[in-house]
Each structure stands twice: as C-alpha cells, then as structure tokens.
Amino acid sequence: MNEQVVVKLNHYWTDIYFYLHYPHxxxxxxxxxxxxxxxxxxxxxxxxxxxxxxxxxxxxxxxxxxxxxxxxxxxxxxxxxxxxxxxxxxxxxxxxxxxxxxxLDENKLKTVLDQLSDQEKVIVEKALELLSQGAKKCMF
The missing domain is CATH 1.10.10.10 (Winged helix-like DNA-binding domain superfamily/Winged helix DNA-binding domain)
Structure with a gap:
C-alpha cells in the first residue's frame, strides 16, 4: 500500500478520535x-x-x-x-x-453521521467494518 495513504488514514483516525471522544x-x-x-x-x-x-x-x-x-x-x-x-x-x-x-461519544458521532447521506453512511460503516476485521487478524 502507498505510504501516503497509510499516513492519511492514521491522520483521519486521530482527527476522529480527538474530536469525537468522551471528555476524560x-x-x-x-x-x-x-x-x-x-x-x-x-x-x-x-x-x-x-x-x-x-x-x-x-x-x-x-x-x-x-x-x-x-x-x-x-x-x-x-x-x-x-x-x-x-x-x-x-x-x-x-x-x-x-x-x-x-x-467515541455516541451523541457527537450521531451528529456527524446525521450530516451524511444514506450512501455515505453505508460507505463509512463498511470501511470501518473492513478495518476492524483486518485489525482483529493482526492483534494476537
């Protein structure tokens, strides 16, 4: 995989967590x-x-x-x-x-998801599902 894509995905992930996590x-x-x-x-x-x-x-x-x-x-x-x-x-x-x-704070996440089209929601869900499945194969 292109190194730039990996860096971008990691950047997106940290943005998502930073803005949507629960207050500590x-x-x-x-x-x-x-x-x-x-x-x-x-x-x-x-x-x-x-x-x-x-x-x-x-x-x-x-x-x-x-x-x-x-x-x-x-x-x-x-x-x-x-x-x-x-x-x-x-x-x-x-x-x-x-x-x-x-x-992620479910209320914040819902606010973001409510701004997406139905098709975009399906794409986001599928992408995260694929990443989750791949991650589980690497964990142990």
Whole structure:
C-alpha cells in the first residue's frame, strides 16, 4: 500500500478520535486502559497474558492488576475451562470506564453521521467494518 495513504488514514483516525471522544474524567493510566481493553477483547485473560501483552514482568503486571482490582474495575473468577486457573473479567464499573476512555461519544458521532447521506453512511460503516476485521487478524 502507498505510504501516503497509510499516513492519511492514521491522520483521519486521530482527527476522529480527538474530536469525537468522551471528555476524560477518570484518573486512569494509559497502561490500565490497555489492560482493560485486553480483558474486553480477549477471552480468559490472566496476569501472564497481561505481562505478555504489555511486555512487562509478571510482578509488574500483577501490581497493575492489583490496582485495577482495588478500583473495582476488574474482578477475578475461576476459568470455566480449568477451575484451577483464575481469570480477570471487567466489572460493570470497568466496562463503563473503558467505554469512556476508548470509545467515541455516541451523541457527537450521531451528529456527524446525521450530516451524511444514506450512501455515505453505508460507505463509512463498511470501511470501518473492513478495518476492524483486518485489525482483529493482526492483534494476537
């Protein structure tokens, strides 16, 4: 792919997020948000997966997880496939914090989409769907 197209797409993405994200109200680190995203996107996450994903030591990952547990953003549960293992899951509070820190403000997005024709909305939806599908193949 043409390097200029990649640069343009990245620029468009940062514009979209900058102008349409929710106001940041939560005191949460970037790494904590990334951990919450990992838990949301991948099934059966434990401390080992957090360490591997963030390229940090097991002890450091454990400390991050401990802080998220204290804030009640995550909960621990038994792995349904192996009761000896513990997995980390998002709490309702964690889901809300993650949404506010990674998603677009749905009211702002609706305002923008309402300015597009039906055909343009279909094009935008299809383009983002294709990018999402491609991204999922690269993630893990």
């Amino acid at each position: 109200e939560d005191k949460i680190t970037h790494q904590a948000v990334r951990i919450l995203q990992l838990i949301e996107k991948k099934q059966y996450v434990g401390v080992h997966e957090v360490a591997s994903y963030l390229h940090i030591s097991h002890n450091t990952a454990s400390e991050h997880v401990k802080r998220l547990l204290e804030k009640k953003y995550i909960i621990k549960e038994k792995n349904p496939e192996d009761q000896r293992k513990v997995i980390i899951c998002l709490s309702e509070s964690g889901k809300n914090v993650l949404h506010r820190n990674t998603s």
